Every structure is written in structure tokens, then in C-alpha cells.
Amino acid sequence: MIDNFTFYNPTKIVFGTGTIAKINKLIPHKAKVMVLYGGGSIKKNGVYEQVMAALKKREVLEFGGIEANPDYDTLLQAVKKIQKKGVNFLLAVGGGSVIDGVKFIALAALYPGKDPWDILAGDGLSQATEALPFGTVLTLPATGSEMNSNAVISRRSIQEKLSFGSDLVFPRFSILDPETTYSLPQKQVRNGLVDAFVHVIEQYLTYPVGALVQDRQAEAILMALMDAAPAALRMPPDYNARANYMWAATCALNHTLSRGVPEDWATHNIGHELTALYGLDHAETLAAVLPWLLWYKRKQKQAKLLQYGYRVLGIKTQKYADRIDQTIEATSAFFHSLGMPTTLTAYGIDPEEAAQKVQARMESHQWTFGEHNDITGKDAAEILRLSR
Amino acid sequence: MIDNFTFYNPTKIVFGTGTIAKINKLIPHKAKVMVLYGGGSIKKNGVYEQVMAALKKREVLEFGGIEANPDYDTLLQAVKKIQKKGVNFLLAVGGGSVIDGVKFIALAALYPGKDPWDILAGDGLSQATEALPFGTVLTLPATGSEMNSNAVISRRSIQEKLSFGSDLVFPRFSILDPETTYSLPQKQVRNGLVDAFVHVIEQYLTYPVGALVQDRQAEAILMALMDAAPAALRMPPDYNARANYMWAATCALNHTLSRGVPEDWATHNIGHELTALYGLDHAETLAAVLPWLLWYKRKQKQAKLLQYGYRVLGIKTQKYADRIDQTIEATSAFFHSLGMPTTLTAYGIDPEEAAQKVQARMESHQWTFGEHNDITGKDAAEILRLSR
Numbered sequence: 001m002i003d004n005f006t007f008y009n010p011t012k013i014v015f016g017t018g019t020i021a022k023i024n025k026l027i028p029h030k031a032k033v034m035v036l037y038g039g040g041s042i043k044k045n046g047v048y049e050q051v052m053a054a055l056k057k058r059e060v061l062e063f064g065g066i067e068a069n070p071d072y073d074t075l076l077q078a079v080k081k082i083q084k085k086g087v088n089f090l091l092a093v094g095g096g097s098v099i100d101g102v103k104f105i106a107l108a109a110l111y112p113g114k115d116p117w118d119i120l121a122g123d124g125l126s127q128a129t130e131a132l133p134f135g136t137v138l139t140l141p142a143t144g145s146e147m148n149s150n151a152v153i154s155r156r157s158i159q160e161k162l163s164f165g166s167d168l169v170f171p172r173f174s175i176l177d178p179e180t181t182y183s184l185p186q187k188q189v190r191n192g193l194v195d196a197f198v199h200v201i202e203q204y205l206t207y208p209v210g211a212l213v214q215d216r217q218a219e220a221i222l223m224a225l226m227d228a229a230p231a232a233l234r235m236p237p238d239y240n241a242r243a244n245y246m247w248a249a250t251c252a253l254n255h256t257l258s259r260g261v262p263e264d265w266a267t268h269n270i271g272h273e274l275t276a277l278y279g280l281d282h283a284e285t286l287a288a289v290l291p292w293l294l295w296y297k298r299k300q301k302q303a304k305l306l307q308y309g310y311r312v313l314g315i316k317t318q319k320y321a322d323r324i325d326q327t328i329e330a331t332s333a334f335f336h337s338l339g340m341p342t343t344l345t346a347y348g349i350d351p352e353e354a355a356q357k358v359q360a361r362m363e364s365h366q367w368t369f370g371e372h373n374d375i376t377g378k379d380a381a382e383i384l385r386l387s388r
Numbered sequence: 389m390i391d392n393f394t395f396y397n398p399t400k401i402v403f404g405t406g407t408i409a410k411i412n413k414l415i416p417h418k419a420k421v422m423v424l425y426g427g428g429s430i431k432k433n434g435v436y437e438q439v440m441a442a443l444k445k446r447e448v449l450e451f452g453g454i455e456a457n458p459d460y461d462t463l464l465q466a467v468k469k470i471q472k473k474g475v476n477f478l479l480a481v482g483g484g485s486v487i488d489g490v491k492f493i494a495l496a497a498l499y500p501g502k503d504p505w506d507i508l509a510g511d512g513l514s515q516a517t518e519a520l521p522f523g524t525v526l527t528l529p530a531t532g533s534e535m536n537s538n539a540v541i542s543r544r545s546i547q548e549k550l551s552f553g554s555d556l557v558f559p560r561f562s563i564l565d566p567e568t569t570y571s572l573p574q575k576q577v578r579n580g581l582v583d584a585f586v587h588v589i590e591q592y593l594t595y596p597v598g599a600l601v602q603d604r605q606a607e608a609i610l611m612a613l614m615d616a617a618p619a620a621l622r623m624p625p626d627y628n629a630r631a632n633y634m635w636a637a638t639c640a641l642n643h644t645l646s647r648g649v650p651e652d653w654a655t656h657n658i659g660h661e662l663t664a665l666y667g668l669d670h671a672e673t674l675a676a677v678l679p680w681l682l683w684y685k686r687k688q689k690q691a692k693l694l695q696y697g698y699r700v701l702g703i704k705t706q707k708y709a710d711r712i713d714q715t716i717e718a719t720s721a722f723f724h725s726l727g728m729p730t731t732l733t734a735y736g737i738d739p740e741e742a743a744q745k746v747q748a749r750m751e752s753h754q755w756t757f758g759e760h761n762d763i764t765g766k767d768a769a770e771i772l773r774l775s776r
Contacts, residue, residue, distance in 0.1 A: 002631045004404025014390025015648065105525070164590045210628040213635045216608035224600040240598040243390045243648075246602045260403065260631075 002211045002264045005095070005259040011147045012173040017239065019035035019177050020050040020137055026059070026173045028137065034082060036102050038068070038094045045183035053058035057151065062084055069275075070101030072117070072155035078205040079108045079116070080288065090134035092171075096143025100151035103169040105129040120153055120162040131168040133268055137175040140184060141246040142283070143194035144199060144253025148195040148324055161272065178242035186233060189245070190338045191283035193229050196249035197222065197334075198267055198286040198318050205304050206262040206371040207292070217308070218257045222312045224248045229338055250338070266369035267293050270380050273358045277378065278349055286346060287340045292386035296379070298324050301370065351388045355381035392597045393647040399535045400561040403635065405627065407565050408438040408525055411479065412446070414561045415523065421448040423472060424490050426456070426482045431621035433571035435527055441479055449473055454482070458489030458503070460543035467496045467504070470520070478522035480559075484531025487524050488539035490558040494519040508550040519556040525563040528572060529634040530580035530671070532587060532641025534562035535584055549660065564638065566630035574621060575634070578726045581617050581669035585610065585672040585722075586655060593682070593692050593760040605694070610700045612636045617726055618656035619773040622730045631660050654757035658768050661746045666737055675728045676735060679720045680774035684767070686712050688760065732775040739776045743769035 014022055027033060027302045035051060052060070063078045065214045081087075082105065092102035108116035109132050111124065118124030119203065138146045150165040181189065191194040204218035231241035235368075270293070271285030280288070298305060302324065307314040309327030317323040344351045362377030369375040375383075402410055415421060423439060430436040440448070470493065480490035497520050506512030526534045526591035533539065538553040553763030569577065592606035593704035607774065613636045619629035657680070668676070684743075686693060690712065697703035699713030705711040719747045720730045733740045750756075757763040763771075 002628055004407065006403040007403065008399075011396075012394040013393075015395065016390075019392065188539075210632070212612040212632040213609065215640060216612045217605065217639075220604035220608035221601065222516075224604045227600045240390055244600040251601060251605070281696075304423070313771075 002209055002214075002260040007255060007259050008167060009147065009170065009255055011171045011254075013147060013176060013250070014173060014221070015176040015243075015287070016180055017177060018178075019175050020047070021054050023051065023054045023135065023137065023173075023175060027055075027089055028133075032061075032085070032087050033058055033089045034063055034078075034085075034087040035091045035093060036063045036066060036078060036098060036105070037092075038064070038066050038098050040064060041183075042093050042139060045139075045180070047093060047137065047180050049282075051091070051137060055091075059086055066098045067251075068099040069152070069154045069161070072098045072103070072104075072153055073157060075101050075105050078105050082109045088132060088165070090132055092134060092136040093139065093169070095140030096145040099138070099145040099171070100143070100153065102134050102136070103149075103151040103316055104129075104153050104164075106134050106169055107166065108297075110164065117155075118328050120155075120164055121160070125164055125166055128166065128168060130293070131166070135173040135175070136171045137177075137180070138246070138250075139180045140188060140192060141181065141249035142188075142195040142248055144196070146171060146176065147250050147254040149255075159276075161276070174250075176246050181242045181246060182237040186235070186339075187281075189233055190340055191281055193225060193232065193245060193338055194247055194283040194287055194335060194340055196226050196252040198283075198290055199252040200225070200257060201290065202264045202268060203258040203261065205301060205308055206264050207301065208303050208307070209363065211260055211261045214259060214261050215259060215288065219311050221248055221257065222308075225252070226312070226334060229334075234238050235274045249300075253361050262371040264371045266375050269367070269369045270358060270383065273361055274344075274349075274354065277354065277357055278347070278351075280347055284340065284347060287335045287342045288344050288387050289346075289383065291328050291335075291342050291374075291384045294328050294331070295386065296383045297326070297375075330346070342387075344384065350386050353385040357385060369379060390597055390602075390648040391401065395643060396555060397535065397558065399559045399642075401564060401638070402561060402605075403564045403631075405565060405567055407563050408435070408568075409442050410444045411561075411563060415446075415477050415479070415698075416521075418450075420473070420475050421446055421477045421479060422451055422466075422473075422475040423479045423549065423769040424451045424454060424466060424486060424493070425480075426452070426454050426486045428452060430481050430527060431522050433527075433568070435525065435568050438605075439479070439525060439746050443479075449475055449660070452688050454486045454489040454760050456485045457540070457542045457549070458485050458492070460492075460508075460541055461545060461569060463541065464494065464495050464504070468498045470710075472509065476520060480519055480524040481527065483526070484533040484749075485530030487526070488524050488541065489533070489538075489560070490524070491519075491533070491539040492541050492552075494522050494557055495554065495715065502704060508543075508552055509548070513554055516556060518621060519554075521560050523563070524559045525565075525568070526634070526755070527568045528576060528580060528639075529564075529637035530576075530652065533583070534564065535638050537643075547608050547664075549664070558763040561707055562638075569585055569630045569634060570625045571623060574623070574727075575669075577621055578728055579582040579669055580637055581613060581620060582671040582675055582723060583725055584730055585613050585638040586671075586678055587640040588645060590652045590656060591646040591649065591687060593696055594652050595689065596691050596695070597649055599649045601608055602645060602647060602649050602744065607696070607699050609640050609645070610696075613640070614722060617722075621726065635643055641750065649692075650759040652758065652759045654763050654768075656713040657755070657757045658746060658771065661749055661768075662742060663768060664734075665742065665745055666735070668735055668737075672735060673699060673727065675723045675730045676732050676775050679716050679723075679730050680771045681763075682716050682719070682772045685758070686716070689754055694710065730775075739773050742775075743772040746772060
């Protein structure tokens, strides 16, 4: 049976060419604004200039240097500056890391408890009743953070990486101008496409509960991503191709697809360990895990694998076992077509070593993953051993 | 090229069995509430009792009798009562007519101008800066009003029917409990399925602009509606079938599908005239117009007709003209499978008479319809003459 669900997503999306010019009208007239960004790529591709030009009549504070996988200690520096200067509106300019970081900053700046680390590691979220309002200017479509209420924060000093979600941290608005992606290295576009694709898979490829709408909506985004991918990677960039990639990545994780249906996320969870151990890009870990996880779990996932193969990939082979093999192979082939390897060995990683390390870490935390919560450390190790 | 667009939809959806019990927590603690409804079917099917039980600790005012195609004069009576009693939260319990009516009431109750008719017929909407907050309990899935910002209001005394849309009138929440549909007459379920289906067609079957995501999302809802329809009509009612019908109807018109793409709405516009002239149910007018409009416009709509036939209906006949014929026939066959005739003659209406009357009315108002705005009164007449 389809589960009961709540859907709520108040973020205003302003999509299209030239839309950065609209941010001044989207921010309250009297707000004291801080612009937050990452390593400075926005100063090279013209986005920083566009943002500042749009805000030219305002006094604007800045905070740069939010790193990929935003770090708790960095974010606390921003919180201090915000509190000291009386900033009351934040503008995140960047990709998922900057936006995730700003979500945490927005909550931490108004946090009534003692230690904002409790927002992530304790019961701080239940104490928080408000967050600073913020908007975003997205420059790297991938994580969907621009239209959801979740964030992942790292704390390198104690080797932790934790996530949170709260209705308080939906962006007030997000500017999605496909032209901001024109200067992205091809590798980041490839990563964004794979990340978005696997986001949908995690919310879809579990077991059927009869949710016809949610299934079709997930299949819609998967097909749109597959259709959009070749053109999105081509240079010089094409507007429609980048627009499709950008909007698909947002729609892949804006809470629509997961309503009332089971979710997996084991590929992400195992992938996070690989990033921590070997520094692989997030999307690379997904490509190196997903096909092998699907194969390892092909009996439990049979009904949805057959549906995905038939509807999304057009694989209609009569014998179920063959159809499932071909479906998983076609998924790998899609990643390969983007220039994305799908084995640990292709990334220079020994599968056996990775298997043992991930198993040890999962067992020490007593973690289990997947829609049935039955993927143990031993299972994860078996999955990783297949990735060769 | 994909058009620039804004997407904003802050309505909170609370979906599932037993969710009416949650309304008390969704309405501000100190609010003075008025419950508004239609002809009283909610008193026969248990929905009224569930609503009142959920609100039992509050003093609640009531306003019943909002008619199908809600009437301006009726709605103004509600406005008077609201203003007199200091009501500050509205709860619409019913289908699209009740919800549309409450959207107007919410605006009119706080309207700063002299005559609230200006909201519909003049520039009143630009003067309105706030509306009373309201929630909905949906009992008839069809119009999508529970998750959008539009409404259609009739004023029988001067034979007018006008629509408006405003970000001020998104429902704060909408309760979607599939079990509230169990007592619906089969004819209303049939109508709701057709209405939702044609809503999607109006936003999709125009001409391609390269919007891969929006196209796939529209196709997803069309396929979900076609999959859900037979089971949704079966008695005794099945929970999942009704849940799929309900959620598909909401997703058909919640602003998602129309972002950045052309829209048609000629079938609706011509259909409204047929309801005014002959009292046909709204969905019946859509079924009696759409197939003939598609055939009449088959050259302009060729690319999308081929895509719709191929992707949604699985029609892959090689010769384009044949494929289009079969695509339109399959659309009619879908309506027939729901027990819905697709010709004016089947409804006992003379196509020639309807053609002449609609043409006269369109020409007197100088109306033209369609994604190219090129369907004149003469074209509408030709379309209606085909409906025999």
C-alpha cells in the first residue's frame, strides 16, 4: 500500500537566462545581506559580477571559502561574522556544498541552544524554531540542495560527516540560470548527471507499492536525464541541453519522487565511505557501487528492476534473468557513455581492501543500509568485491 | 527554446488515510475558523463528522451551499458573515468548486478596494495585498484547485464566468484522503479522470520547445492516469487505485507541467461555452471537443501528437498520418473505456447548432484560442461540426 505522506516545498524557483538580475527584488528591501560562496570559481566565470551588479544599491557582506563538503569550523566562522554584523539575509552562490553550508549557517545563527554541533549530532534540531532566510544562485546542478530542506556537513577535526533536514531551511528562492553552467569542467557536468540519476534510483528502485504516479514521475526524470546527458556534455554548451540538465537535477531531489514509497540510499551510504577512504568524487563512488549493488540485490529488487528496464531502458527480453542482466549492463553503459568508470579497479582502488575497510567501519558503527535495512557490513563488502 | 519560468507552490499536502484528523494541528491555535462546503454531500459520507471531530475543541462557524461553479453572490454572503464574525481562517471541504469559491472569499474578505467584483473583472487583483489563510479537505479529485493558485467564479445574475490567479490564494494545506472518494458516484470519478487527463494535454500537446523534463513529467501523469483509471472506477473502491487517481489529479495541475512550455487550453475554452449553452458536465465537454480539436489541428500539432502517441500510447506505426489517426482514436477509446462519450450527438446536442452558437459568441467577444491564439470562432465551429 502507498504510505501516507506530507509534501511541502515552498522554495520559489526562478529559472532561465539572465535571472540573476532578479535577486534584488527577491530579497527584502531592508535586509542586511551576506553573500556566501566557495573557492572563488564564481569570480572567474562572471557569476560574482552578476550577483554584485544586481545588489549594487545595497551594502553587502561577503564570506568566501566554503569548501567542498562544507566544514563545520568554516561555517562557524561565518556564523560569528553574521551575528557580529547583524546580517539577516543570506545568499548562497555556488553548488550543493555552498548551499548545504548556508543551510547550517542559517540555523546556527539563530540557534537558541549552547552548542550548534547539537543541531547535527544531538537533539538541537528540535530546539531550533527559526533560521535566517536565504536564497541561492545555483552554479553546479547535482545535489538538488537548491530545492530541498536537507544538508550534509563535515567536521574534519573529528572526522565526522552528518546530515540534517528541516522545513526551516528551504531556500526562499533559488536562481537557476543554465548559462552559469557553461564554464563548468566537463567532469563536473558528468558528475552532476550521475549524481542526479542515482538520486532518482535511490527513491525508485526498491520494491513496488502500487504508487503509479511516483513511479512514472521517477521514470520521467531518469529518461529526461538520459536524453539530456549527451547534449549537456557537448561543447560549446547548448542552452536547452544545459537547461534540461539543470531542471532535471533539481527535480531529482525536491521531495516529489519519494512521497509514500520506500527509499534505498545504500549506494550513497557505501559511496560516502569510499569518498572518506579514498577521496573519490561523490558521483564516482555512486557509479562504482550502484551496478554491483543492483546485481547483488537483484532478487529483492526484481520487480522494480524489470519495470525500470522495460519502461526506462526499453529492455523487453522475455526471460527475467536475462532482462535483469541487460538492465544492469545498460545502466553501467549509460555511465560509461558519460566517461564515468563503474569499477573500483578503474579508479585504482583494490576492491578487496575497500571491502574490508568499509565492512570494518560499518560493523564498528553497527550500520545497516537499504530499503529493508538488511545490507550489513558483510553485504557491503561483497558488493564492493564485485566492483572490479 | 525553453522559456524562462518561475515555479512557486507553498501548499502543504497531507496525503493518506485518516489524515483529516490532522487538521486541528495545521490550523493556528487561536484562529477563528469557518468551515465552508457545498450542497451537503459531506454530511452524508462522513467527511463532515470527521472534520468536526478534528476541530471539536474549537468554536467553528459554518457556511454551506456553495454551488457547482461557485456563484459570486453566494460567495459575497460568506464574506459578509466572515467580516461580521471576525473569522480569520477558512477551511474548504469539498471539490474544486468549493475550493475555488473559498479562494475568492479569502481575497474578497480582506480586499481594500470598493467592489470585490473588480478582483475578477477589473484591476482589483493588483490592489489586493493579502488574503485570509485557508486549508482544504479535498473530496472530489479533478480540478487541481487544492494545490494551485487559480479559481473560476460565476456570476449568474449577469451571465459571467471569470477566472483569476494569485500567489495569495495557495491553500496553506490540503488534506488528501483517498477514502473521501469512496462514496463518489462513478460518474464523478469518470469526470475527474477525464478532467485531469485533459489538464495535462492542454499543457503538453502543443509544439516542442526541447523541454525534456516537462514533456516526460506530463507523459508520466498521462500514463499514471491511464493506468489508474480502470481500477479507480471499480467497486468496491480500492485504496491504492483511489490514491493514484487523487494524487495524479493534483499533480496534473499544480503548476509543474506548464513551466517554460507553451499551453493550449482551447478545449477548455470551447468546452466552457458548451457547459454554458447546454449544461453539459465540464469533463463531458472536454471529451466532446478534444479528439476533434486534435484532428483539426493535426498539422500544427504533428510533432507532439507523434511524441504523445509513441511514448504514452505505444503507437509506433511508421506512416505519420496513420500514427496520428491512431493516436487520436486511442485517446477517444480511452474516454470510451471510462464510459465517456466523445461526440456532441451522443449527448443529444446538434453539432451544427452548437457550432453556430459558439462561433457567434466567440466572434462577439473577439475571442481566439490555442497555443498560437489562432483558433477563431469559425475554427471552433468547424471543430464542433466534427463532433458527431
